[in-house]
Amino acid sequence: QKEVEQDPGPLSVPEGAIVSLNCTYSNSAFQYFMWYRQYSRKGPELLMYTYSSGNKEDGRFTAQVDKSSKYISLFIRDSQPSDSATYLCAMTSREGAQKLVFGQGTRLTINP
Amino acid sequence: DAEITQSPRHKITETGRQVTLACHQTWNHNNMFWYRQDLGHGLRLIHYSYGVQDTNKGEVSDGYSVSRSNTEDLPLTLESAASSQTSVYFCASRPPGPYSGNTIYFGEGSWLTVV
Numbered sequence: 597q598k599e600v601e602q603d604p605g606p607l608s609v610p611e612g613a614i615v616s617l618n619c620t621y622s623n624s625a626f627q628y629f630m631w632y633r634q635y636s637r638k639g640p641e642l643l644m645y646t647y648s649s650g651n652k653e654d655g656r657f658t659a660q661v662d663k664s665s666k667y668i669s670l671f672i673r674d675s676q677p678s679d680s681a682t683y684l685c686a687m688t689s690r691e692g693a694q695k696l697v698f699g700q701g702t703r704l705t706i707n708p
Numbered sequence: 709d710a711e712i713t714q715s716p717r718h719k720i721t722e723t724g725r726q727v728t729l730a731c732h733q734t735w736n737h738n739n740m741f742w743y744r745q746d747l748g749h750g751l752r753l754i755h756y757s758y759g760v761q762d763t764n765k766g767e768v769s770d771g772y773s774v775s776r777s778n779t780e781d782l783p784l785t786l787e788s789a790a791s792s793q794t795s796v797y798f799c800a801s802r803p804p805g806p807y808s809g810n811t812i813y814f815g816e817g818s819w820l821t822v823v
């Protein structure tokens with residue numbers, strides 16, 4: 597069993613929809629959670645970073661962590677065609693840890 | 709702007725050949741990483757380095773080696789390329805200090821095909 601599970605999709609939604617992307621994990625030691633966005637043929641870029649449980653909002657993006665369920669989510673409101681990308685979750689057990697564990701990524705397409 | 713660059717961006721090589729992928733960053737970050745990305749597996753860590761002369765194995769290090777002779781560069785060498793090493797390779801670096809979180813900056817990727 598992988599430490600981090602993420603549905604690879606693909607996921608296709610109409611412009612303006614609310615998108616929900618999710619990851620589950622098995623290691624209860626994970627405390628730091630990240631979402632990376634990766635455009636086609638580009639490197640991943642950090643989108644959201646959260647610590648422990650709770651919500652974090654940044655513009656149209658909200659990251660949510662439920663440590664009791666070992667479940668994290670990324671919500672995108674008012675989705676735009678420019679949000680079309682692969683979204684990868686990543687996590688680690690401590691601040692400054694050198695090794696992140698990544699989900700396999702969900703490919704998202706926003707249709708105009 | 710500081711950046712992280714990889715070369716070559718695309719390469720086709722034959723089985724058994726030695727291949728080196730270059731990675732250069734201008735941020736002066738001590739921490740550098742090499743990942744490979746494959747369908748169904750996501751990003752997997754190959755090797756990482758905390759600084760000059762320091763190298764460490766990641767989860768999929770067999771058949772790969774790195775060297776760190778200066779802060780800016782971490783070349784990845786495939787000793788004898790195999791078809792299973794056909795993949796996209798990403799170099800990454802992380803800022804120093806305890807307050808940078810776990811932010812990692814990735815290069816643009818190197819697409820390697822072994823035939």
